[in-house]
Amino acid sequence: MDKEISSATLRRLPRYLFYLRGLQQKGEDRISASRIADDLDVQHTQVRKDLACTGAEGVPKVGHLVTDLIRSIEDFLNWNCSSEAFLVGVGHLGTALLGFKAFEETGLRIIAAFDSDPKKVGKALHGVEVLDLQKLPSVSRKKRVRIGIITVPGEHAQGVAEKMVKCGIQAIWNFAPVQLDLPPEVIVENMEMQASLALLSFKLKQKLAGGKNQAID
Amino acid sequence: MDKEISSATLRRLPRYLFYLRGLQQKGEDRISASRIADDLDVQHTQVRKDLACTGAEGVPKVGHLVTDLIRSIEDFLNWNCSSEAFLVGVGHLGTALLGFKAFEETGLRIIAAFDSDPKKVGKALHGVEVLDLQKLPSVSRKKRVRIGIITVPGEHAQGVAEKMVKCGIQAIWNFAPVQLDLPPEVIVENMEMQASLALLSFKLKQKLAGGKNQAID
DNA sequence: TAGATTGTTAATCGATTAACAATC
DNA sequence: TAGATTGTTAATCGATTAACAATC
Numbered sequence A, B: 001m002d003k004e005i006s007s008a009t010l011r012r013l014p015r016y017l018f019y020l021r022g023l024q025q026k027g028e029d030r031i032s033a034s035r036i037a038d039d040l041d042v043q044h045t046q047v048r049k050d051l052a053c054t055g056a057e058g059v060p061k062v063g064h065l066v067t068d069l070i071r072s073i074e075d076f077l078n079w080n081c082s083s084e085a086f087l088v089g090v091g092h093l094g095t096a097l098l099g100f101k102a103f104e105e106t107g108l109r110i111i112a113a114f115d116s117d118p119k120k121v122g123k124a125l126h127g128v129e130v131l132d133l134q135k136l137p138s139v140s141r142k143k144r145v146r147i148g149i150i151t152v153p154g155e156h157a158q159g160v161a162e163k164m165v166k167c168g169i170q171a172i173w174n175f176a177p178v179q180l181d182l183p184p185e186v187i188v189e190n191m192e193m194q195a196s197l198a199l200l201s202f203k204l205k206q207k208l209a210g211g212k213n214q215a216i217d
Numbered sequence C, D: 001t002a003g004a005t006t007g008t009t010a011a012t013c014g015a016t017t018a019a020c021a022a023t024c
Helices: A007-025 A033-040 A044-053 A066-077 A092-098 A101-106 A133-142 A154-166 A193-208 B007-025 B033-040 B044-053 B066-077 B092-098 B101-106 B133-142 B154-166 B193-208
Strands: A083-088 A108-115 A128-132 A147-150 A171-174 A187-190 B083-088 B108-115 B128-132 B147-150 B171-174 B187-190
Touching: A007 A033, A007 A044, A007 A066, A007 B193, A033 A044, A044 A066, A066 B193, A083 A092, A083 A133, A083 A154, A092 A108, A092 B092, A101 A108, A101 B193, A108 A133, A128 A133, A133 A154, A147 A154, A154 A171, A171 B193, A187 B193, A193 B007, A193 B066, A193 B101, A193 B171, A193 B187, B007 B033, B007 B044, B007 B066, B033 B044, B044 B066, B083 B092, B083 B133, B083 B154, B092 B108, B101 B108, B108 B133, B128 B133, B133 B154, B147 B154, B154 B171
Parallel strands: A083 A108, A083 A147, A108 A128, A147 A171, A171 A187, B083 B108, B083 B147, B108 B128, B147 B171, B171 B187
Antiparallel strands: none
């Protein structure tokens, strides 16, 4: 009987999580929804609702235990257990992702990288072996991997995505700025850097235009 | 008398733009809002409203000229003129951004990179010089740069952001997973990779849980 | 007890979608 | 003319916010 979870809520949860980890490092063991709200510029009701989605429970007058909240969010996002992933496209961005420590905190483990450039194949980057893209099917047969990360140029993304789907990949994290056309049962999440930049550019343009206060957000 | 532009619209505009550039490469010169909608899985009314925001005008029965639409969106986002930026934090991600060709299409030009690691200072990565972070103020005095990109680890992001603001930076593109606390007149856009991953993780968890069809999105 | 906090129910607001008039 | 398309106005839907009851 779970409620549907809005994507807005899902996008906020990691912010709470990183904030809570920060508190934990400072040695704080309790936190109220109101303080989270203040520190992260969110409405306190919003924080309460978001946290409630994860099943977290607080104690009136006391608040939440930081460790409980962290575990609750991690469990909810499935970030407590390790999820293995393939990455295709070992360019600058792909290489950066291979070395991205922060993924450990999300349970994401890139266990192999693929590229079709012979110059890249055979190397190990940040401890991850780079294999020939043609080996994707055979490696997939040995390892049941469900997540595929696409960091190839836009024009190759669709082809790579189709290969991934053939190899049993069920969820694709797509960093290429193209719309992938795949069977509906495949989960596709587009990492749209340009969307974020668009907001920045537009706000800056408005600000420079003389502060006609067209508030956005 | 402009309407306020919703951030949802701003986030969609780059998707239209990349799609239109693809059409242009294929040599197509006209396009209807309905076809954009079909190809990008958006409602056609939505496409029309979004495009109307940019000032684009179509012709009934004919549609839009691809080149007009492209220019209209680019102008609206201020992606037609070059915007100079500083980048601080030349780790994997920072390096990747320095080599990111796609930025050219958004008018973003990173003209200098900074790091406090002496091993990195002095190099030129993808044609961009890496300078000591301490030189940020002096370089800023010579060059009027308005955009700052933060790719340092979370614990240093706030400090770097404050330095940037002191140097006249007016808009910050923050890749660190922390909430920056800055004067309200500074534009901050957080590039939340983890937010995107959270959606992917949760959808996959649900799918694997047996497809109790809690549709999200 | 009073105050601080949780968590829920109701109200508001804004974005999306549907319906439709205008037009080449 | 009829059909395809644009662009706008009205309706719906869902997310956010406000109000409030519950509680340690």
